[in-house]
Amino acid sequence: MLEMLKRLEEEKVEEDVLEDDEYDELLEKFNDLDIDNADPELIWSMLSEKERQEFRSMVSKLDDTWHKFDLPDYIPWWIIIQQSRIQDITEPTSDDHRIPQLPDNLPDFSKMTQPSARESPHLIWNMIHILATYSYLMRHSMGELLEDIQDTVHVIETLSAEILFSTAASCPFGSIHEVIDDIVERILRFQEQSSPAKRKMAAATARYDLKILVIHDLLKLVPERKRAMFDFWLALDQISKKRKKRSVGLAVRKLYFYWAAACAFEDLELVLASLRSILSKIEIEKTDFEQDREAAQRAIREYQKAGSTAKIQEI
Known part of the structure; x- marks a missing residue:
């Protein structure tokens, strides 16, 4: 949990993750906290129930939330x-x-x-x-x-x-x-x-x-x-x-x-x-x-375009 919150501190979360007021409130809450050396239990106690639920959801669906939170790639x-x-x-x-x-x-x-x-x-x-x-x-x-x-x-x-x-x-x-x-x-x-x-x-x-x-x-x-x-x-x-x-x-x-x-x-x-x-x-x-997929998609677009032109001519 501490590692995840540390990365959230280091990387700017996009505005659509939280409403502006919620985001500002979260920043203010951890403004005086050194996340690098903070006790995970202390961090957890400072989160609201809603924030805890969001964190649990993020952990349980790591792959789905990876891009949402714009987390950096893990370096093994x-x-x-x-x-x-x-x-x-x-x-x-x-x-x-x-x-x-x-x-x-x-x-x-x-x-x-x-x-x-x-x-x-x-x-x-x-x-x-x-x-x-x-x-x-x-x-x-x-x-x-x-x-x-x-x-x-x-x-x-x-x-x-x-x-x-x-x-x-x-x-x-x-x-x-x-x-x-x-x-x-x-x-x-x-x-x-x-x-x-x-x-x-x-x-x-x-x-x-x-x-x-x-x-x-x-x-x-x-x-x-x-x-x-x-x-x-x-x-x-x-x-x-x-x-x-x-x-x-x-x-x-x-x-x-x-x-x-x-x-x-x-x-x-x-x-x-x-x-x-x-x-x-x-x-x-x-x-x-x-290359094959791109060629197929291009052929489909051309076919659809030709079909639309033919319908216009009929009208």
């Missing part, structure tokens, strides 16, 4: 790492605390599996799917995986039903391409359940856009797989101690196993090359789709 920690490397930043920054720090002792994958099992591509495909699940979950929760543990578990159960929350021994994927297709379809179905209005969006360019977003994140997360898998496991482990569900406990143990696998994998350049190849193909497909 793996983007911060990339930016630091590009800018050659060596000094600590205010965002460094968001980057997961690995423990001194990492799990030993060799003690968990036989040598033949460690060479299976299924391990990599499942790990890629888990990383994609983590990517979406972090963006969905704006990095606050423990803020709403019920929602976090629901997202993981939905997206990782065939891996972390599955009791099947077999791998559901036959290639990285299938991994990308599966996670994207699961995300779209999840969003559709949250907002049925997004059905039309999914039928247009959203599928391409989502694939591109997921792959871009994976290209950054695969090199940082140890941090990502540890952060994911740590969050779910803490959740499992609050939600005593057998399925969640099983997911925690599976996630620990794949974290160990992530620590054992040394060179995944072939995986990165495959992701880049898939990304290139998707971008070409998206361009072709948009």
Whole structure:
């Protein structure tokens, strides 16, 4: 809640969000408050019942209200790492605390599996799917995986039903391409359940856009797989101690196993090359789709214009 209110303070909310007098009243209410260091309970106590209801609605319908409140895009920690490397930043920054720090002792994958099992591509495909699940979950929760543990578990159960929350021994994927297709379809179905209005969006360019977003994140997360898998496991482990569900406990143990696998994998350049190849193909497909759609829309407009002209001539 504090992070959301902080962003509302930093970004000007459009006038149509609140009536002028309500907006001025809200500004005056928080004028003398340092939101950066304020107690969330104090902020909550200062809100009226109507403002609390609006805030609850905003949180429960995050995707629908994202544009309404003109919130800035969430910047995940793996983007911060990339930016630091590009800018050659060596000094600590205010965002460094968001980057997961690995423990001194990492799990030993060799003690968990036989040598033949460690060479299976299924391990990599499942790990890629888990990383994609983590990517979406972090963006969905704006990095606050423990803020709403019920929602976090629901997202993981939905997206990782065939891996972390599955009791099947077999791998559901036959290639990285299938991994990308599966996670994207699961995300779209999840969003559709949250907002049925997004059905039309999914039928247009959203599928391409989502694939591109997921792959871009994976290209950054695969090199940082140890941090990502540890952060994911740590969050779910803490959740499992609050939600005593057998399925969640099983997911925690599976996630620990794949974290160990992530620590054992040394060179995944072939995986990165495959992701880049898939990304290139998707971008070409998206361009072709948009061109075809534009041509179809232009043809429809010309047809409608011709029909209107013919009717005028008849009159």
